[in-house]
Structure formats: structure tokens, C-alpha cells
Amino acid sequence: MRRRTVTAGNLEDLLQVTAPAPAPEEAAARPAAAPPRREDHGLRTEFEFELPRGYVDDAGNVHRHGSMRLATARDELRPQIDLRVKENPAYLSVVLLSQVITRLGDITDVHAGIVERMYATDVAFLQDFYRRVNSEGHTRAAVTCPHCEGGFEVDLSGGRLGES
Numbered sequence: 001m002r003r004r005t006v007t008a009g010n011l012e013d014l015l016q017v018t019a020p021a022p023a024p025e026e027a028a029a030r031p032a033a034a035p036p037r038r039e040d041h042g043l044r045t046e047f048e049f050e051l052p053r054g055y056v057d058d059a060g061n062v063h064r065h066g067s068m069r070l071a072t073a074r075d076e077l078r079p080q081i082d083l084r085v086k087e088n089p090a091y092l093s094v095v096l097l098s099q100v101i102t103r104l105g106d107i108t109d110v111h112a113g114i115v116e117r118m119y120a121t122d123v124a125f126l127q128d129f130y131r132r133v134n135s136e137g138h139t140r141a142a143v144t145c146p147h148c149e150g151g152f153e154v155d156l157s158g159g160r161l162g163e164s
């Protein structure tokens with residue numbers, strides 16, 4: 001049995017922890033405590049994108065707009081134990097992208113089979129987008145004009161080149 005030293009400072013905490021559970025009638029009569037408020041720390045965790053070509057589903061619909069969330073450590077570790085990745089290490093990006101893409105057009109269940117059927121240009125775009133979002137924290141890229149050699153930034157997440 002563990003002994004606790006009780007001081008005046010932590011007596012209230014100890015009484016709350018050791019208090020008996022309220023009867024069901026008392027619990028129903030008491031108003032429910034509001035859930036703790038989530039603070040917005042300004043961290044952006046989901047990024048919109050537009051594919052260069054678009055994914056064509058079985059019905060022939062083209063899906064170009066989507067969103068990708070930030071990757072977690074689990075997202076990066078999970079493909080390492082996937083048998084498809086063990087057989088073919090190049091499959092790692094397919095599994096990883098399928099885990100972090102949250103929406104593609106009106107498709108919300110993005111799985112490896114969908115990423116497999118994407119055009120190579122779209123997969124390359126998503127790989128670069130993943131790297132930018134997870135390494136650099138933004139979707140902007142520094143570019144140089146080939147004519148005037150002026151430098152500026154473009155946002156890779158949306159809009160076709162030349163559109164405002």
C-alpha cells in the first residue's frame with residue numbers, strides 16, 4: 001500500500017480524486033461540463049491542391065481538386081511494414097500518398113488503388129507537394145523568369161499557371 005503525504009495545498013485535489021462517484025440521478029440533474037475549448041495555434045494541417053491532369057475514375061469523371069494533410073510519424077513508418085513496399089520499394093510513395101490525401105474531388109476514401117491509377121505527372125506533382133508541405137511547411141516555390149530573370153514566388157496548391 002502506498003502512503004501519501006497530504007498538505008493543505010493538495011488536499012482539495014486528493015478529495016476530488018477519492019470522492020465517491022455520484023448517483024445516476026445526481027449526474028443527470030447536474031449540467032454537463034462543456035468540452036474543453038481547442039485553441040487555434042495557427043498551425044495549418046491540411047492543404048488544398050489541384051492536379052495537373054486529374055484522376056479519372058471508373059465512370060469517366062475527372063477529379064482534379066483535393067486536399068492533403070500533414071503526415072505523422074505513423075504515416076511514414078506504416079509503409080515500411082507493408083508487404084507491397086517490401087517487394088517493391090518504389091511502391092512506398094503510393095502507400096504514403098494514399099494515407100495523407102484526405103479528399104480527391106468528391107472521393108473521400110483515397111486508397112492505394114486510386115493512387116496507382118493516377119497519371120505519372122499527377123503522382124510526381126503529389127510527391128513534390130508532400131515534400132514541400134511536410135518539409136518546408138508551405139506550398140510556395142521560388143521561381144525565376146526565363147526572359148527577364150526576375151525572381152518571384154508561386155503557390156503550387158491551386159490555380160493553373162497564368163490564371164489569377
